[in-house]
Amino acid sequence: MGKFQQSNLGSVILDHHPTTAAGGNFRLWSSCRRKIINTMRCGGGGGGYRHRHTAKSPVVEKPKEEEEKRSECRSDVIQNQRNRKSKKSEKLSELLRMSDSWSSEEEDVKKKVEVLEELKRVVKGLQCGGDAEVLGGAREVRRLAKEDLDARTTLALLGAIPPLVAMLDSDDLDSQIAALYALLNLGIGNDPNKAAIVKAGAVHKMLDLIEPPNDGLPNPDVYAAIVANFLGLTALDSNKTIIGSSGAISFLIKILKNSSKSNIDSQVVQDCLRALYNLSILPSNVSPMIEIDDFVPFLLTTLGDMEVSDRILSILSNVVSTPEGRKAVSAVHDSFQILVDILSWTDSPNCQEKATYILMVMAHRSYRDRQAMIESGVTSSLLELTLLGSTLAQKRASRILEIIRIDKGKQVSETFGGGSIGSNVSAPLYGSVDPILTDPSEDDRMMSDENKAVKHLVQQSLHSNMRRIVKRANLPQDFVPSE
Known part of the structure; x- marks a missing residue:
């Protein structure tokens, strides 16, 4: 009975064991599978969330050298990245600068083209336009050539000078003045233009304008413009001969002589003197100057005016460089005084x-x-x-x-050597007697006269200097020693 029970119990146990073992194995497999999945999701290292909070994974300490190498590698990588960025920014800025320069060059070219077209239009108006258009063109040339050296050259190359010179034959006063000042501005600082203006016959046409019906002066604006033109044109050496032989010298001297009588602008007087100085640099122009009546005496008597004395002395310095000029200066009364x-x-x-x-x-x-x-x-x-x-x-x-x-x-x-200079320096013959050497008082008298003259001159200079010093210091006149 007992055996039966045991066998039954054993059979019962045995009968139920596979079922229990299979369920345990299933639970064990499911738990392991969950752990594997959690490990794969979290990057390895152990069980579920509870296990991660409770269990501590071991930390492997890295060597310092390896850390330093890695930091150096990181810094190198960062520096390389920065260098690449800076190079890229430099290239970009260079491209931007190049584009700006290209755009500025394009703008400059565009402006030059516009200026050239404007100059062509002005010159065309001078050459082919009516009276009003020609007058406007002359005024435009005066304005454009006033401060622009390139415009002066371009206008001359386009042919602006001949029509401006032709305008001097006009009877209209405004046209004459506009043409004169346009020619004046074209010649400023441009020697080829100055030569071209004279070659076109402007000098003789200008002189024709200053021939009034009476003995008076022409219009003040006209002769002021002509004097200014003569000043500019005489600065060129090749023009000095042509202008000097054209009669311009007598016109300039006439302006100077009438400056005290008429109300002539001081700038016109200065321009006259400067033009005469330019002409007097050429010796061949000095003779026409001194041949004009009372020209040299007029210059010498005008030296008291401090505003023009410097210019007049410059002209006289060129005048005395020729024999005729020196003779003319010495012939004037009190010239040396x-x-x-x-x-x-x-x-x-x-x-x-x-x-x-x-x-x-x-x-x-x-x-x-x-x-x-x-x-x-x-x-x-x-x-x-x-x-x-x-x-x-x-x-x-x-x-x-x-x-x-x-x-x-x-x-x-x-006086003392018998008229022969050599006898004073030659040695006397042996045994001969020189009357001057035997009379020391005569030699002393001669030397004393020279010493007295020099001493007197020095005393005069000292006295004049002392008087000037006392006058400046506002001291009493007793400080000056008596002569």
Whole structure:
């Protein structure tokens, strides 16, 4: 019975065991499968969410060298990326600059084309238009050529000069003035244009405009424009001969002489003097100048005006470079006295330098002029100038004093040496007696005269300097020693 029960129980157990084992195996497999899936989802490392919170995965410590290498690699990669970005930005900026330069060049070309078309239109109006269009074209040329050197060249190349010169034959005053100032602006700083204007016959046409029916002056605007043109055209050396022989010199001198009588603008007077100076640079133009009545005396008597004295002295410096000019200056009464007075103009060193140059040239060329200078008291003024003048004035004053001293030495030698300079320096024969050497008082008297003259000149200069110093310091006149 017991065995039966055991066998039944065993059979029962055995009968139920496979079922239990199969269910356990199934549960075990499902749990393992869940863990595998969770591991694959979370990147490995162990069980489910509870296991991840509870279990700690072991951490492997990396060596420091490997970390440093990796950091260096990262920094290199970052730097390379930055370099690539900077290169790309540089290329981009360069492309942008190139595009800007291309666009600016295109704009410049476009502007030049527009300017050229405008200049062509103006010149075409001058050449083929009616009276109103020609007058407007001359005014446009004056405006365009006023400050644009390229426009002056282009207008001349397009043929603007001949129609402007032809406008000088017009009876309309506005057309004459517009053409004169247009030609003036075309010649500013452009030598080829100046030569082309003279070659086109503008000088003679300008002189025709200044021939009024009476003896008076033409319209002030007309002669002012003509004087300005002569000033610009005479700056070119090749034009000096043509203008000098055309009669322009007499016109300029006439303007100068009438400046004191008429209400002539001071700028016109300055332009006249500068034009005459340009013409006087050429020696062949000096003769026509001095042949005009009272021209040199007029220049010398006008030297008292400080506004024009510098220009006049410049003209006289060119005049005395020719024999005819020196003769004309020395023939004027008190000419040397006027020049000597200029030496005391301490406020105008330029005038002092030019006056000493004129006196130096005159003294070097003529003994009679040297005597006239001495009589005018030039020595004391020159001594003062050697002390107070500019460097150039001091050199020229010293040169004049040297010329005068050599002259006096020759006179003394001729007086005391029997008229022979060589007898004074030759050695006497042995046993002979020289009357001058045997009489020391005569030699002392001769030397004392020279010493007295030099001492007197020095005292005069010192006294004049002392008076000037006392006057400037507002001191009593007792400070000046008596002469």
